[in-house]
Amino acid sequence: MLSLNQKEIENKLDTFNWNFKVGDNIKHNIEEAFFLYKIKTENCTSTQEKQFLNKHISIVLVGVIEAILYDFVVRLSEATNHFPLIIDNANRSEIKKYIATQKVPYEFPKSKTKILRVYNYSLFQILKILKKFELLESKSSPIYDTLEQATFFRNRIHIYNWHNNFEIDEKYVFTDKRLETLEKLVIYVLTTMEAKYARP
Numbered sequence: 001m002l003s004l005n006q007k008e009i010e011n012k013l014d015t016f017n018w019n020f021k022v023g024d025n026i027k028h029n030i031e032e033a034f035f036l037y038k039i040k041t042e043n044c045t046s047t048q049e050k051q052f053l054n055k056h057i058s059i060v061l062v063g064v065i066e067a068i069l070y071d072f073v074v075r076l077s078e079a080t081n082h083f084p085l086i087i088d089n090a091n092r093s094e095i096k097k098y099i100a101t102q103k104v105p106y107e108f109p110k111s112k113t114k115i116l117r118v119y120n121y122s123l124f125q126i127l128k129i130l131k132k133f134e135l136l137e138s139k140s141s142p143i144y145d146t147l148e149q150a151t152f153f154r155n156r157i158h159i160y161n162w163h164n165n166f167e168i169d170e171k172y173v174f175t176d177k178r179l180e181t182l183e184k185l186v187i188y189v190l191t192t193m194e195a196k197y198a199r200p
Contacts, residue, residue: 002183004190006034012190013068015198018075018082026067033060054174055157061182062154065147065189066123072135072197073099073126077118084197087135095133123151136192143188150185153178 002009009030017023040053075082077099083092099118106117121129130136131144152165156173166173 001037002033003187006030009186009190012194016072016193017068018071018079018199022067022071026064026071029060029064029067033057033064036060048171050176051171051174054176054179058174058179058182059154059157061179061186062123062150064186065150066126068189068193069123069126069130070121072193073121073129074118075197077103082199085200086196087133091133095129098129098132123154124148127151135196146181147185150182153182 004012010027013023013026017026036053036057040050040057044050044053076084076095087095100116102119103116104119105114107114119125127144127147131139137143152163153173155163156165156170159170161168161170
């Protein structure tokens with residue numbers, strides 16, 4: 001179970017979230033996660049039943065982490081007055097330049113307006129950016145490897161498991177222990193973003 005309740009998570013999110021529609025969707029997914037926790041607590045009696053839900057909760061939680069961190073990358077690209085003050089000007093320029101060089105053309109379907117849009121980074125690519133510029137912790141921190149493991153864990157939803165992530169038998173993959181690690185990561189990301197990157 002997450003160590004913060006739904007309202008506490010929403011309050012933290014509101015301090016740093018950049019795109020408010022994305023924020024709404026993150027909140028919707030948090031609501032889904034709490035609904036799944038409720039079903040797990042009230043209706044599941046066996047370990048097997050609980051692990052059935054662990055898979056779905058895990059997918060939602062990694063999706064929340066990914067959305068928060070991608071939204072942050074977009075903020076780093078777009079923000080002027082709301083660019084995080086904790087990042088000095090030299091790093092600010094380097095970060096904006098790094099993201100700008102990878103932008104891709106995008107055309108709005110209705111208006112046909114064309115823009116350059118922040119690249120659709122995977123979570124793995126987002127983590128590389130965060131580590132390169134030490135935006136969560138120093139480069140030597142294990143947090144980046146732990147978050148990377150979460151990407152592999154989420155990708156274990158592919159039944160074929162081409163990359164051989166975790167156990168061969170899926171019934172052994174989505175354990176309570178691994179879910180607990182993910183839950184701690186969600187709280188870490190929320191708490192770190194609030195502490196370091198709250199909007200002014």
